[in-house]
Amino acid sequence: MFLVDRGNLGDQTLKEFQQYASPYNNFKFTEEYFVRRLTSNTLDKTARVCICTIQRMYAKLKNRELPEDLDEVSPDKLIHPSPNGRGAGGEGNLFAKPELIEYNPQIPIETFDIIVTDECHRSTYNLWAQVLEYFDAYLIGLTATPSKQTFGFFNQNLVMEYNHEMAVADGVNVNYDVYRIRTQITETGSKVESGYSVQIMARDTRKKRWEQLDDDFSHDPNQLDRDVVAPDQIRKIIQTYRDKLFTEIFPGRSWVPKTLIFAKDDAHAENIVEIVREEFGKDNDFAQKITYRSYGSMTCAPICILPSKQTR
Structure with missing residues (x-):
């Protein structure tokens, strides 16, 4: 699953998958794998890649409908109630008050193997961290402006600091020996x-x-x-x-x-x-x-x- 925080970013992500050509056979990614941009509360489990806003996935887990216009509202603004006491977009209690996510048998925790969350400094903010923590999947966060909360959520596990020695210890890489020949x-x-x-x-x-x-x-x-x-x-x-x-x-x-x-x-x-x-x-x-x-x-x-x- 590729999580974004606004619908237009989901459209951009889909275009990137559609334009990416394999270096091995020249097929487009979407010609080899089914990629689905989710715009409704129906989860297509035949898709190999699902692109979804984090607010829509939250609504799915809560078995609530999400108006399409809320896909375009930044998640950090959705949880702030409007002056009339209703959440952004008039959705009321869904975002006006933080609600805990409980187990949803229609979307098991093992649904996804890998979750990539774009702009993760926002997706780990308040209400939204539950969506990432719900699934039993590897988490990859993308951001150019990480906050202290983001560092804390990912346990300060930065890809740029993951070196060869760590990869060998984790069993990801195979260690090597140097046999030097000098003349x-x-x-x-x-x-x-x-x-x-x-x-x-x-x-x-x-x-x-x-x-x-x-x-x-x-x-x-x-x-x-x-x-x-x-x-x-x-x-x-x-x-x-x-x-x-x-x-x-x-x-x-x-x-x-x-x-x-x-x-x-x-x-x-x-x-x-x-x-x-x-x-x-x-x-x-x-x-x-x-x-x-x-x-x-x-x-x-x-x-x-x-x-x-x-x-x-």
Whole structure:
């Protein structure tokens, strides 16, 4: 359930669901899942997503009808009685006096798995917190202006403060171990003395030519795999990974696990792919470069190389 505090926000939310296209199959969200914007007191339990104002859900739980015009009244104004002693919109006792929500068998507490409440600094205010507390569901609050009451309601549980260590302790994420492979070139850079020939490669065509150095050429680690390519350094990393894979990294295994290698650019990725295939003695399906046009068997390759410019 996606809770909003005014009807026009519900319409905007529905449009967002209608316009969102899956990155996997290009279907719109509403083409794959039934999304219902609730404008009456009838709850469609076949819907996968229900969009509703919090005041309408309160009325549903109280088995009361809610005029459509009250969907457009901010909840923090509904609970204040008007001068004539009636609630906003002339609805009388429904909002004029806070009423406790009791169990409603027509809407069991397990109706929803997840409740997202927009502008939660208002939905946790006074009367409305009961609606959120009624359901046995995960609560997600959205707000740019949280109040002290909002912090208290959510036990100061802020998504931006939920780090990896907490996720591991909760069983949400799997912990990781670092197996670091260092080489002298990646730590300190290198120098090629004058008189030696080096290979120059054009980035766009990948054509190669040899050129003799008139002066010493030095480079630092930051230039590696961008301005300077050292194939032996890449090969040493791949060889170490291969040789230590089943003895130290994943002892006891006999197959290469799904491996993602991040490259610095497309040319670097090409170099890695070539060396991985050589060192593992495998064909093209074993190691593949991921591009925007990669489909099918790419997802089944044990080792995938991703150029940094295509990282999301």
